[in-house]
Amino acid sequence: MASTQQLKRRIGSVKNTKQITKAMELVAASKMRKATEAAHRGRAYRQSAHSMLARLNKVTEINEHPLYKKRPVDQRLYIVITSNRGLAGAYNSNVIKSLAGSIASDKKQKIKSSVIVIGKRGAQFLNRVEGIDIVAVYDDFSDKPTANDIRPILNTIIDKYTAKLVDEVCIIFTEHKSNILQTVDNLTVLPASYETDPDESEGPSLSDVTFEPSVNDVLENVTERLLEVQIWQALLESIASEQSMRMLSMKNATDNATEIIDDLTLEFNTARQAKITQELAEITGGAEAIK
Amino acid sequence: MINFQLISLDGVKFSGEAYEIILPTMDGEIGVLPGHMPLISVAERGVISIRRKQNEPDDMMEHFAISGGAIEVSNGSLNVLVDEADASDDISEEEAREAMERAQKLKAEAKDQVSLQQAQNLIDRSAVRIQVAGLKRRGRRG
Numbered sequence: 091m092a093s094t095q096q097l098k099r100r101i102g103s104v105k106n107t108k109q110i111t112k113a114m115e116l117v118a119a120s121k122m123r124k125a126t127e128a129a130h131r132g133r134a135y136r137q138s139a140h141s142m143l144a145r146l147n148k149v150t151e152i153n154e155h156p157l158y159k160k161r162p163v164d165q166r167l168y169i170v171i172t173s174n175r176g177l178a179g180a181y182n183s184n185v186i187k188s189l190a191g192s193i194a195s196d197k198k199q200k201i202k203s204s205v206i207v208i209g210k211r212g213a214q215f216l217n218r219v220e221g222i223d224i225v226a227v228y229d230d231f232s233d234k235p236t237a238n239d240i241r242p243i244l245n246t247i248i249d250k251y252t253a254k255l256v257d258e259v260c261i262i263f264t265e266h267k268s269n270i271l272q273t274v275d276n277l278t279v280l281p282a283s284y285e286t287d288p289d290e291s292e293g294p295s296l297s298d299v300t301f302e303p304s305v306n307d308v309l310e311n312v313t314e315r316l317l318e319v320q321i322w323q324a325l326l327e328s329i330a331s332e333q334s335m336r337m338l339s340m341k342n343a344t345d346n347a348t349e350i351i352d353d354l355t356l357e358f359n360t361a362r363q364a365k366i367t368q369e370l371a372e373i374t375g376g377a378e379a380i381k
Numbered sequence: 382m383i384n385f386q387l388i389s390l391d392g393v394k395f396s397g398e399a400y401e402i403i404l405p406t407m408d409g410e411i412g413v414l415p416g417h418m419p420l421i422s423v424a425e426r427g428v429i430s431i432r433r434k435q436n437e438p439d440d441m442m443e444h445f446a447i448s449g450g451a452i453e454v455s456n457g458s459l460n461v462l463v464d465e466a467d468a469s470d471d472i473s474e475e476e477a478r479e480a481m482e483r484a485q486k487l488k489a490e491a492k493d494q495v496s497l498q499q500a501q502n503l504i505d506r507s508a509v510r511i512q513v514a515g516l517k518r519r520g521r522r523g
Contacts, residue, residue, distance in 0.1 A: 131392030131393075132390055132392075139451075142451060142453055142460075142462070236465065237389070237390045237391070237464035237465045238448075238465065238506065241464070242499060299421060300421075300422075301420075302406065302407070302420065302421075307407070308421050308422065308423055311423045311449075312462075315451055315462055315464075318390070319390060
């Protein structure tokens with residue numbers, strides 16, 4: 091049995107760990123709340139972009155536009171969203187598993203895959219894997235990304251897609267379904283898709299609407315907005331998921347620490363009692379011997 | 382009156398009635414007044430100015446720094462869709478100037494075309510923010 095001194099030290103250290111995990115749990119909870127709120131705020135943007143597209147669809151055949159036209163896929167680009175920090179349960183490994191699965195199935199179909207990776211964890215993994223073309227690594231995003239952060243990604247994918255360097259762009263991220271359920275999702279962002287809404291044939295006539303500078307320029311811009319909001323929401327959903335998972339794993343860690351403290355305290359008390367009993371026995375033994 | 386909505390990725394930044402809105406578009410600055418013809422156009426990085434009432438003097442106008450986006454005028458309403466929109470009250474001129482200095486440093490150190498472009502983008506952004514922060518000061522004096 092360990093000495094009381096040692097037990098005391100161990101209890102102290104577990105208590106410190108518990109304080110840290112508890113604090114991390116609380117921090118993650120507040121960050122998660124902020125990220126989900128921000129993700130919801132993007133909805134108005136998405137709706138507006140959609141309704142503009144609906145108007146544009148009346149004057150031009152959207153699905154004929156280069157950004158919408160599907161072509162046979164020879165090269166696929168993935169945008170992968172991982173975190174900069176660990177201690178978030180299976181958050182990163184789930185995303186990486188999904189990416190690895192997609193790349194393996196691409197290989198079978200002889201599709202070349204390349205990757206844009208967000209987050210240090212994903213970058214670390216991909217550096218170890220051979221034969222994957224990494225287009226760019228973004229590992230300096232904060233917990234509160236700005237529109238300016240995702241601009242370069244947006245420009246890269248649009249440039250590559252219009253230059254026909256890639257035929258499809260997918261984004262792999264973690265969807266935040268609820269605080270306890272997060273699932274990895276694989277979403278195709280390019281070619282963009284536009285589905286006609288049956289209700290939209292109502293609404294005002296567009297014969298007298300002016301498009302400046304031209305219908306195509308406007309369409310390109312609105313499409314860009316739509317892509318942007320998709321990336322943006324994927325990013326925020328991922329951040330929310332990361333924080334949820336971190337919150338949960340830190341809660342488990344805190345619970346485990348409590349359990350260990352209880353066990354150690356029990357052991358400590360037993361050891362202490364045993365020591366007292368032994369001392370008493372020695373004293374009585376000593377007293378008997380003097381008689 | 383025009384029903385004006387300014388929507389950024391970060392949510393709705395302005396929603397309400399206004400008399401006149403001045404916007405930077407690809408073809409130059411335009412002013413939208415009640416009864417404007419239906420229009421869909423592309424907005425440039427710049428300043429949006431809003432006059433809430435017809436007789437409001439210039440120095441009472443509200444200003445937003447925006448990045449590029451799309452605008453839509455229809456049936457007496459104006460929708461503006463941009464990545465970023467910051468009200469002049471939310472921008473600190475000092476911070477914007479510091480950001481500008483950082484951006485200029487980045488530009489000086491840029492090694493390739495991509496980072497040069499990114500730095501230029503940051504410089505343009507800071508320039509607009511400084512401009513809008515300056516507008517706020519004038520408004521306060523008046």
